[in-house]
Amino acid sequence: MTLEWRYTQDGIDWDELADLYRVAPLGNKNSSGLKTVFTASMFKCFVYDSGKLIGAGRVLADGVDCAYLCDVAVRPSHQGTRVGKAIVATLVDLSKDHKKIILYAVPGKEPFYRKLGFKRMTTAMAIFANPAQALATGLVSED
Template identity: 30%
Template sequence: MVQHTAPEAGEYIALRLAAGLSPKDEAAARIALKNSIYAVSLRSSDKLVGMGRIIGDGGCFYQVVDIAVDPAFQGRGLGNRIMTELMNAMDAHAPDGAYVSLLADVPADRLYQKFGFTYTAPQSLGMYKKYPL
């Protein structure tokens, strides 16, 4: 079942870990999820099995984050379903000139290319700074 809402913080953290993403502090996760511009949660029965979010300023810049699928449900097209839902929302609401970015792990970059995302290198490179947990 597709829900157009962010998951609860605890299940968000659990799915991130199950999918091999970095851990997040629960208080920080609650703030982040509340401030999502758009979110998709996929459920099997009541269990969260996939998710994705769009964050940003709501006008010029957006970022696709937290694309995750439970390993037991991978290979069933759920990543594609999440991206389809997120991109449909962006297509409907992003103003002309908006910039949508994401950080892609290999081999997930192939999925994102199907939705029109291209590499920024060599013109620019993604960078990050992570604060200790």
């Protein structure tokens, strides 16, 4: 497996990226929305295997204080091959000059991020556009 890493969105097929998020599975994200969020992100990476997009991730950051690592996705055919770990490590390294790097994980993926040095925050709070869904999927709790 020879991987190609890209750190800009030049030449990205946004429909292919939307398909990656769908099958990863990280939900149905439309291509125009993905273009918007990746354009607004300070750091991003796209991983290809034989010309096929197999992984991606991004970081929203302010350049000094806070970096938010988000949308890390790996195609199921490449999960378990350390591609996800490499994406997270790359994005953390790109964000290293920030005072804090935060993320929220899909419920059940917390052990993966713990192995990469992330610690549970006790004061994190969120407002979701669909609070019932966030509660049902375990992203938030009533307490």
